Structure formats: C-alpha cells, structure tokens
Amino acid sequence: MANKLRNDKTCVASVVFCFLMLSFVHMTKASQARVTQAKELEVQKLLNKLNKPAVKSLKSPDGDTIDCVHISHQPAFDHPKLKNHKLQMRPTFLPKGIKSFPESSKTIDQMWHQSGSCPEGTIPIRRTTKDDIMRASSFQRFGMKDNMSIPNLSDSLYSSANNHEYATAEVVKDIYYGAKAFLNVWKSNVQQRNELSLSQIWVMNQGDNDNVQSIEAGWQIHPMLYGDDRPRLFAYWTSDSYERTGCYNLQCSGFVQVTNAVVMGGTIGPLSLYDNTQYEFNLLIWKDRGTGNWWLQFQNVFVGYWPAFMFESLSESATVIQWGGEVINRKSNGRHTSTEMGSGYFPRVGFGRASYFRDLSTVNENNYLVIPNYIRDYASKPRCYDIVLNGYSRDFGAHFFYGGPGRNPYCPI
Template sequence: MGASSSSSSVLVLPLSLAFFLAIFLERSVGVQPSGLTLERIQKHLNKINKPASPDGDIIDCIDKWKQPAFDHPLLKNHKLQLVPPELPRVRRMKEEEVKRDNHISSRKNEERMVISGRGARQVWHQNGTRCPKGTVPIRRTTVDDVLRAQSLHDFGKKQPRMALARHTVSPDAVRENDHEGASADVSVWNPFVQDGEMSISQIWVVAGSFSGSDLNTIEAGWQVQPLLYGDRSTRFFAYWTADGYKSTGCYNLLCPGFVQVDKNIAVGSAIAPVSTIAGMLYETNIFIWKDPKTENWWLGYGNNTAVGYWPSNLFTHLAATATQVEWGGEVVNTKPNGAHTSTQMGSGRFAEEVGLVDINNNINSPQDISAHADDSNCYSINLLNNNDWGTHFYYGGPGLNPKCP
C-alpha cells in the first residue's frame, strides 16, 4: 500500500497542476509569434529602450519634471526654472562674429583651423537620436559602472585627497574678488589615460575654505576617466560639492542636485570630433554664470546652449558669490610601478581663452591672473596675453619622461 501510494504521488498529478503544465508546455514548444507580432514588439521596445549611440552609451529621455535632481531633500518644493537667464553679453557678440567667418590661427608656426563657437558635438547625436520636447537626455548608468567604483558611496564622486591636492591659494584669502561666473574656450583632446586614472580640462568656480569642510565648488569641462565611464572617450562633464568633496555632490546627474533643462545636450556624454596634433583643432565653450534674479548657477556648453543649473540652496558660500575662479588641467597619478604616470594632460600643445562674469553679466578678461604647475617637468603651463587671443595659456604634457621619473 505504501509502495502504491508512493508510485501514485510521482505519476498522478492534481488536475490543476496538470493543466498548468499543459499551458507551460504549449507556450514553450508551441507556435512562434508571427513576423507582424515581432515587428509590433520591436516598435514597442524602441519606444521604451533608446538605442545605443556609436560609443555604446544609452541615452534615456526622461520627463523633465521627474529627473533625479528633484529627489534631493532641499529641492522637494523647487520650482523648475524653464527659461534660462540672459546669457553673458560677450558670448552673444562672439556668436555673431563666428557666423561671419571661422578664423585661422598660427600656433607654434603651425596653421590650424579653429572651429570657434560651433563647438564639438556629442557622439550620441550621430545616429540621429534626439529627445522630444518636455524631456531631458540622461546617460543610462549600468551595474558595471557602479562596480568599478570602490563602493556605492564613492560612485560618481571625487576623492578629497585628489581633488584638493593641486590648490596653492585658498579662496578665503581672496574674498575681496567676488565673481558671478567664468567662461573658457577649451580645445578638446583625447589624451592617453592609464587604468584607474583620469585627465581633465575644466573651470572651477569656488567659495569657502580648502582647509575645512565647507568648500563649495562648481566644475565643468571635459575629461577622460575610464574608472567612471568604462571607456577612454573624451566626455563633457559637470561636478559640484558643498562640503569639500566629502558627502555632497557628484559628477553629472549621478546624484540629485543638478537640474537639466536642455533636451539636446547630455551631461557625461562623449564629445566628437576631437583635436589632433597634425590636424584640425576643435574647441568648445564652457561657461558658468549666476542668474541675478533666481541666484541659480547655470551651466553653458558649446554654441551658447544653457544646459541646466545648480539651485543656489544646494550651497552655503556659493549661495552668494564665488571668491576664486580657476582654469586648467588635472590628472590623477597613482604612480604605477613606482614611477610617475604616463597619463597625458591635454596634448602637450593645449590652449584656452578665459574670462570672468561680473555682477553686470559681462564677461571680462581676468586681471592679476597667476599660473602654476605642480611639476613642470611632467606638465607645463605658459601664460600669454596678446591682442589676437586675449588672456590665454598653453598647458599639458606627457607625464612620464626622462625628466619626470
């Protein structure tokens, strides 16, 4: 009897279970979807899954009212500023000049075409992808992106010891020089970067103290950072912190804070084309300025595009004005094999045009500007001022070389 019962439990199934299995087997080995059904499925997937750009990025078009910025506790009742403020006046003048003609410049006896004002384009535009009205483009973050970081807490953040090492003058020592923003025409390159390191060209808008935990910075430019992005593409980036890189702020939109407004520029996306030593020189404009009405800090990119803004209530010191502005390059040197890194800065022939935004929303050439290189045998800088280019400088270098062991 026991054997019979055991045998029945194996061979005889309850009617409901048998019916379930019958349905499962029919769906597993039954008729495949028709071509028309597959086509409809694919169209639906194309609507919810944006195609990857040529560099492998996936750009999602997110409802601008549902973007990550509004998850920040300080922005729960924030009113989205839909209309960008008036652009700094020099930028509009320069755009009119650019429409008339591109200009040729001789740099170190080498004639180069400068694509001024039009700026470098973003790679994700190359397959014709654009975001519709009412949405903003956000680069999709993957599990692999997070796993490359030291921890989930560190993901998307600068390390304080790296971020503060380059400074020689504290902004709290120059408080009499209040600034409302900064602008730079930045040549775009794709320097070699070793694993675990980065190379950056950027603007820093700063207030607070480097010696304490109240440092406020807004930063923007381009970078090559394999650890963050998983590749060696040159990418447009933005960064902010309100406590000296300790817990607040992050790159791009990897944490709540930065409010995206423009539907065509994705922060964190790859830039193309880039400059080459013997070929064309491509540059783009980066500018950061404060809206005198809302007091929000706006980010501009390329051809006078207002990408978005940092609400002023994210900050303490920058809620008022900036006390220091910096332009330049930065690399992370992990000293692989005990020697200086071979990570490059710029191209070795790097140059920028710079300006300051004053309280009247004008861009002026900076006064009393100083230049500093941590080790001129590895990366050098040459500050110049003439009628053709205004205040500008060349900087960059190869890193590891016989004079930079």
C-alpha cells in the same frame, strides 16, 4: 587493545575534524552567498534610483544607451528640497559683453546625436550600468571624486597631494559671478584604469572652517567612471570639500537639466589632431541674478543649473576662478605613469600641438564678462605637466597653453 583504542579515537577525531571542516566550508560558502546576494540587491537598488523610466531610448555609436527621461522625473528631483521646485527653463539674466573672436578652430558635437534625438519635454541621460557601479571604489561614493587635495583658497593653489596634479591659471581675491572659456579637446592617454585626465573650469568659494564649495565643468577621460577612454563632457559640484555632497553629471540629486540636446557624461568629438584641425567647445558658468541659481551653458545651449540653496558661501558669489588641467597619477613601480594632460605635449609647442584655453573671462558684479586683471599660473609638477600664459591677442583673447606627457626623462617620479 590499547593500540586499537588509540586508532579508534584517531579515526573518530578525524571524522569529527572532517565534519567540522565541511561545516565550516558550507557556512563560509553560505555566508559568501549572502554577501553576494546583498551586494546584488544594493547594486540593483542604486540602478533603480539612477535610471529613471524612459520615454524613449537611443543606442549611441559609442556603446552608451541614452534614455530620454521626462524632465520632471530626472534625478535632481530626488532631493527633498526640490520636491516642489518650479523648473527654470531659461536664465532670467545673461552676462553682458559676450565677444566674438575669429574662428581658429571647429566646434564639436556629441556622438549620440547620430542615433536620433530626445522629444521636447524630456532630457537625455546616459544610462548607468551594473559594470559602472562595480568599477567604483564604493557604492556609497559612486559618481563622486575620491582622495581630493583641498587648497587654502585664500592664498594658495592646489598641491599635488593624493596623486592629483595640476596645470592651471587662476584669479583670486575678488568677487566673481561666473567664468567662461573655449577649450580644445584631445584624446589624452590614460595609462591605468584608476587614473584620469581632465580639463575644466572651476568656480569656487571657501566659507567657514575652510569649507570648499565648487562648481566645475569641462571634458575628461575617466575609465573608472565610464568604462572607456573616450573624451566626455562633464560637470561636478560639491558643497563640503568633496566629502559627502556632490557628484558627476546627473549621478545624484542636485543639478537640474533643462535641455533635450546635451548628454552630461556623453562622448564628444571630433578631436583635435597634432598639426591638424583643432576642435573646441565653449563653456560658461554664471550666477543668474534673478534666481541666484548657477547656470551652465555648453556650445551656447542652456544645459541646466545648480539651485542656489545647495550652497552656502557659493550661493552668493565665488572668490576663486580656475581654468586648466588635472590628472590623477597612481604611479607604477614607484614611477610616474605616462598619463597625459591635454594633448600630451608641453605648452611651449604652441597652437595646433598643445592644449589651450582661450577667451578667458569672468563675470563681474555688474553682470559683465570681463578680461581678468591678473592671472597667475601654477604647475604642481612642471616637468610632467606645465602651463604657459600667453597674455592677450585679438584672435584668442586672454589665453594659455598647458599639458604634458607625464613620465619622461625629466619626470621619473
């Protein structure tokens, strides 16, 4: 009898245990379903915010969908301070003294132009997809930079902290109202999806409490952001050291686009080839003395502007200008990855083989483009990526070569 009671109790206990386990599994699945549903709703909410109603849509050969959005419906106007903003369709003042250099390279275009154009009164915007958002480190930081290393702009350059590495030219300790350069474009190899390679101009200021404010533009290969390894035109801004403000392109309110001819985040090409044709574009970032807004010009097209009110110290002027390359190296098995900067070759191989910036200019207090008096160079890991300043030439103006292959026998870590 005692054995029978024990067996009955064991049986009951087993039934209770199984019931509890089934209940737990059911509750877990239900909880996971609720989390998944909440995540889906959050993704859709962000997509609805970013993807404005289109007047017309184009399918680019690179796979992007380009939406032609009415200029007054663009993401910039989600910003509360831009609710009653009057569009500035053209800058009121252009920098003087723009020089023409002999043609040493061919200009590039954007691939989406092969599919058509956007009507007057609209701007082209690369449509954000669900996959774009799911690749981000978090929904809250979608379109923002992660893990930035912040320099002390008063006396030093960027360090290679937080996996960011640099090869740059820089002018400091003066007042600047803009910067210009020509950049050639390459198909850099980016080894891992969470890495990137870019070449850009930085226009920066450091206000109270070492708060870095920055406007940036150039070309980048950024698989996490775009889902591919194509070189793309981009711009970025921040007013608080990359913490809570700013984003790439039009992925938050801020940058006001006015042209219907350029897609921020759009694929660019053709691309430079080793010992072959070099393809380049010119960029100019400058402060409009009439409105205080910071304008971006790409290939002599007025793309748009960052309203002055978005910045504090940078609303007046910049104190640092940088040109050059940057990579993120996440390391693989403790070793440096083979993510390339620029062409993937060191600068000493020269024109036709290495990446370059040419016609380096800054905008002075009199609104003139001038050759910088003193440019200093910096490479955070010169055995991985380096820079060689080449002074001034009649054909290239002030210029430099930069870049590198990443991991090699001299760059193991």
